[in-house]
Each structure stands twice: as C-alpha cells, then as structure tokens.
Amino acid sequence: MTVRELVENSFDAAEMAGTAPDVYVRLVNESSSDVSDPKPYRLTVLDNGPGVPPQHVPSAFGKVFYGSKYVLRQSRGMFGLGGTMAILYGQITTNRPVVITTSADGKKKHSFQMMIDISENRPTVLKRTSSEANGTTGTRVDLTLEGDYLRSSQKIGEYFKQTALVASYANITFVDPLGQVTFYERATSAMPPSPKETLPHPHGIDVEAFKRIVKLTEEHDMRSFMVTHFHRVGDKIAGRFLEFAGVSPRLPPKRLNNFQIVAIVDALQRFPDFLQPDAAVLSPVGEEILLAGMNKELQPEFSTVVSRPPASYSGFPFLVEVGVAYGGKALQPGVKLFRFANRIPLLYDESSDVSFEVLNGVDWRRYHVSPEAPVGVITHVCSTRIPYKTVGKEYIADRPEIEREIRNAVREAMRQLGIFLSRKGSMEAVQKKLNIYGKYLPLIARFSTDLAGKKKEPEYQRLMGPSGSAPAEEGGEETEEAPEEAPAQGPKEIEIEQKKIDEYGRS
Ligand SMILES: Nc1ncnc2c1ncn2[C@@H]1O[C@H](COP(=O)(O)OP(=O)(O)OP(=O)(O)O)[C@@H](O)[C@H]1O
C-alpha cells in the first residue's frame, strides 16, 4: 500500500501536468540481510512531475485530508489521505523522519526532513535545505518503514506489471531489496488527455457537500447560486428546479437553514430534468495506449479493445473500456481478470468486484473459449468518482449502470475474440485435413497410376487446396503458395515414398 500510494501520487502529478511519467522506485534493506522479515526498509519514490511549491510541502505530506484533488476531476487520488498515511505508517513503525525533496520551478530544489505530529494532525519540519534544481521539476520521497518484503513482493511486482499494462506511456523502474532492477519501458508516445475539472452534478451532491458550497459561495440569490456551482445548470433549469423545490429564486443562499438544506438536497436527487453530466471531463486510457500496454506486457496472439460511450450514475459521468487478450507467452490457461479504476490496478478482493460478477455470467462456450484457453480480460472504469465499496481503493460496487456498461463492453470484445477463435479453429481443421491429404494423396496417385498401367498421374493436386498448392507440413511454417504445376513433393521424398509403396506391394 505504501509503494502504491506514493507511486499513484507521482502518476497523478505527472499526468495532470501533461508529462509522460518517469517514475523510479527503490526499496533498500535497512538492517543486515540475516535479520528476518518484518524489518525496516528504506523506500524511495522519485518522479518527473510538476513538483510541489515549497510552501505547500509540509501540509501536502504531513497533514491528513490536505490535497489538491478535492475538486471534481478524474484522478487516482481522492481523499488527501494516501500519501500522508503512507508516511505516517513509516513513522509509527520505525520512528524515522520522512524526507521530501521537490522542485516546482526547475530552479531551486527544496528538501524537507519532517515528522507528523499525530495528536495535532500537523507536520513538524526538522530540517530544511535547498539547492540547485538544474532545470528539472519533480518530487522525491524517502521514508523508512517496517515491512515484510518476502510476503509482499508478489503483490508489489503485480502492481507494477499491471500499472505498466494500463499506463504504457510511462517509464517505471523498480529496484528491489536484492538490487534487482525491473524496467517497464514506455511503449507509446501517446498520452491520455489531461482530466478536466468539473462542477458537481446536482444528482451527485450530498448534504455536507452542499453546505460546503453554501459556505464558500459569493452568490446573493439561489438562482445564480445554482447556475454558478452546479454542472450543466443554466438559468432556465435553475428556475424550474427552484420552483420544483419550493424555494424562492431570490433567497440568499447563506440564509438557508439546516432544514431547508436537507429539503433542497432531497429535491436535487428527485428533480427529473437536470441534463446528463458531460463526459468530456473524463480521461479514458484509449485504444492505442491500452493495446500498446497489452501487447507489451502480455504479448498475446490476439488483442482487442472496446470503449463504451460515456454514461452516468448518480450524477457522476463514467466510461468503461475493456481489453481482451488471447494466447501468447505471458497468459496462463484460464481466464484472468485485470481490474483498473482511474488507471489504478485493483489487486485485492477480486470476487467482490463488479467486473468479477460480470465475467461470472459470461457463457464462454458461446465465444469458442474453452476452459483452458489463455484469456486476459482487462476492465477499466474511469469516472470523476469511482464507487469504491470501502475506504480502500480495492473493488467497485455493483452499480447497475456500471455493471451494464461493463457487460456490454465484455460481450463486444468477446464477440471479436469469438470470431478470431472460430476462424482459427476452422483454419486449423482445414490445415489438418490438408496435411493428411498431402501425405497420402501422392502415394495413392502413384500407386493407382501403376495399377492402371498408366504413365501420367492424375491431377490430384487440385484436391489439396483452392490453388492446388501443397499444404505445409503439420507443425511447420506456412510456406508460400506453390505454382500450379509444381510437384507436391521434392524428388528425394518421392524416392522414399516409392520405396514404401514397393514394400507395401511386396507384402
Ligand atoms: N509526487 C507528487 N507530486 C506533486 N504533488 C504531490 C505528490 N505527492 C503528493 N502531492 C500533493 O499532495 C497531496 C496529498 O496527497 P495524498 O496522497 O495524501 O492525497 P490525494 O492523492 O489527494 O488523495 P488520496 O488520499 O486518494 O491518495 C496531493 O493532493 C498533491 O497535491
């Protein structure tokens, strides 16, 4: 979780700045190697993102619920919690300070050694230095935490692999405690569009969020309040809604009491005429990037990506992308599900996830997929608000709207795989037949020519394929088509077969 939270922040930062991420992660054993796990490890995460302005560093990394992502925008981070909790975990297990080094302007690099004052939810800066940044921006986090690498190495490896699968536009380097380096190289220069900030949709607002907006607003009447603070609410719709809710359009929002706020929020949910949220704010991975990732990490024989049109649930726009890969070197027999939400790999609690439910309902035989077929299914849900079932970002709730979109995308992608497999199957069957004909027809032809006492063999080549070409041997490479009159076999092979025929004749 610690690795993931810090890496996620690095990806978010670089992507929001429109920079192709370059993220370096290193775990170093802090004690002698014969000490057994769990033990202290030093974790370094370094990125080429936009950095953090020095005045924000202590709060961003030393204060819970401090984040730049509270606006409604599609990003991995949501709560202003992850990075700080990771740092806090390091602190409570090893009591060592964290060091944040960052440059936001490329000129000066600032380094903060700090600890978190837990009782006050406040950072304490122990040491601060600065130096030349040499034109590069970015952030580096160094912390010490107690961990059990032996147990977590598999999940960490999986996390990087899956991140590389979906973020094929990034370079990721991971150095493990044994000093082994894994490099996931960028496979495309395409980048997903930067997610745009959006106002909350009236269907997606709760009482607390509404109160927060009331507190911040500078609007003097309810009509302009509605237009200014809500997504796709124009003057006309605002007027109709206020009438529906029984609120005067001229009422100053700051005068609303608790009772009225609850009633308005309730009416916001029920009012049927709000426009659908605009999906232009979403940033899907995109076919090119996802295919590049699948081909790089899974090296399949067949791959396809299906993107669904945007939809919405409870006022939040979302979009589903599904990739299906088949065969190749990396996939094991059976169907493997890779789940992503806003490009985060979800590694735990697979069986509680909506995508798992959808795959459970798929009739694989319909798509010519046998139980041992090596198939990888990638599902990606992107939204300004992912409906995680729990606080951890582990699995997505089975909202009917989302479930339907995933099901439709999976069906379409499977249909394409089905076409590929049935073509492959019938081609294999034809090839098998041709291989058998190829072996026996020349013998039969020669034998029957002899029996009939004739010299010229019948033109049996035509039976072996539309152009009369000889098929490739089973297991061999497909050869170029042979010209019309060419013999089906070379002279030496015919000689051997002739011997067999003679023997057969004798016996
Ligand atoms: N590598 C980084 N580069 C730039 N800014 C960063 C970086 N890491 C953290 N930040 C800033 O620190 C803030 C707090 O990060 P934190 O991980 O605690 O919360 P979050 O990412 O907003 O939400 P979540 O709790 O879902 O992770 C971020 O919102 C961001 O502004």
Ligand SMILES: [Mg+2]
């Ligand atoms: Mg975060």
